[in-house]
Amino acid sequence: MIIFLMEERTIFHRIRDREVPADIVFEDAEVLAFRDILPKARTHILFIPKYFVASLTDITPETAHLPGLLILKAQQFAKEKSLTGYKLLFHVGKAGGQEVFYLHLHFLSDQEF
Numbered sequence: 001m002i003i004f005l006m007e008e009r010t011i012f013h014r015i016r017d018r019e020v021p022a023d024i025v026f027e028d029a030e031v032l033a034f035r036d037i038l039p040k041a042r043t044h045i046l047f048i049p050k051y052f053v054a055s056l057t058d059i060t061p062e063t064a065h066l067p068g069l070l071i072l073k074a075q076q077f078a079k080e081k082s083l084t085g086y087k088l089l090f091h092v093g094k095a096g097g098q099e100v101f102y103l104h105l106h107f108l109s110d111q112e113f
């Protein structure tokens with residue numbers, strides 16, 4: 001008997017894999033960034049690693065570089081777009097406001113690009 005164990009695919013898997021459209025503003029080999037569909041600031045971008053981790057609570061020593069990588073790319077993005085002030089936010093767990101269980105960093109700024 002063959003059993004297929006498949007990870008649950010979130011909307012961010014589908015955006016990453018180009019199955020669902022998104023307004024993509026940054027991409028490289030490791031990270032994808034796109035505009036939040038319901039922006040809570042003038043500029044509201046979500047940074048995700050291409051490698052799937054569900055939440056900050058699931059970070060292990062093997063994946064501990066990923067949150068820092070998202071912060072680094074957000075910083076790079078801000079410099080490129082001349083955004084000098086912004087907030088970075090991780091929602092962690094349902095009780096922490098996390099709705100999509102694919103690790104993501106919110107980038108919020110009152111400045112536009």
Ligand code: 5GP
Nearest residue numbers: 011022034035036037038091097098099100
């Ligand atoms: P969380 O609450 O999990 O930290 O944030 C999830 C974010 O994803 C929310 O701000 C929500 O507006 C955004 N979002 C949910 N579905 C979609 C979608 O289909 N496309 C885009 N671009 N953003 C989404």
